[in-house]
Amino acid sequence: MKMRIVSLLALASLLLAFAFISSAPAAPNKANTPAATAASTLPATTEATPAEPHPEIRDAIGALNRAKEHLEHAAHDFGGHRVDAIHAIDEAKHQLEICLKY
Numbered sequence: 873m874k875m876r877i878v879s880l881l882a883l884a885s886l887l888l889a890f891a892f893i894s895s896a897p898a899a900p901n902k903a904n905t906p907a908a909t910a911a912s913t914l915p916a917t918t919e920a921t922p923a924e925p926h927p928e929i930r931d932a933i934g935a936l937n938r939a940k941e942h943l944e945h946a947a948h949d950f951g952g953h954r955v956d957a958i959h960a961i962d963e964a965k966h967q968l969e970i971c972l973k974y
Contacts, residue, residue, distance in 0.1 A: 926971070926972055929968050929971055929972055930972075932968055933965055933968050933969070936961050936964055936965050936968070937965070939961060940958055940961045940962075943957055943958050943961070944958065
């Protein structure tokens, strides 16, 4: 008898928990809002700027610039490898700039 009451209470609490979870409204996800909604909040006189076509490449160039600056101000030469790394960064930046042209 005691076991049956405990199991019924457990079942009732689970049902209430699932009912609450399913009835609670979800928070709006800003990443999933349509572009039209975002554009409708802008004033009519403001023109939308075109999206960056290659943001990952621009981010990579920025990261390479920061890495080069760190290497240029490093306290050690690292057995000549610092200079080689700086040259490799320059070459990688050159290749990424070529990529941006396509």
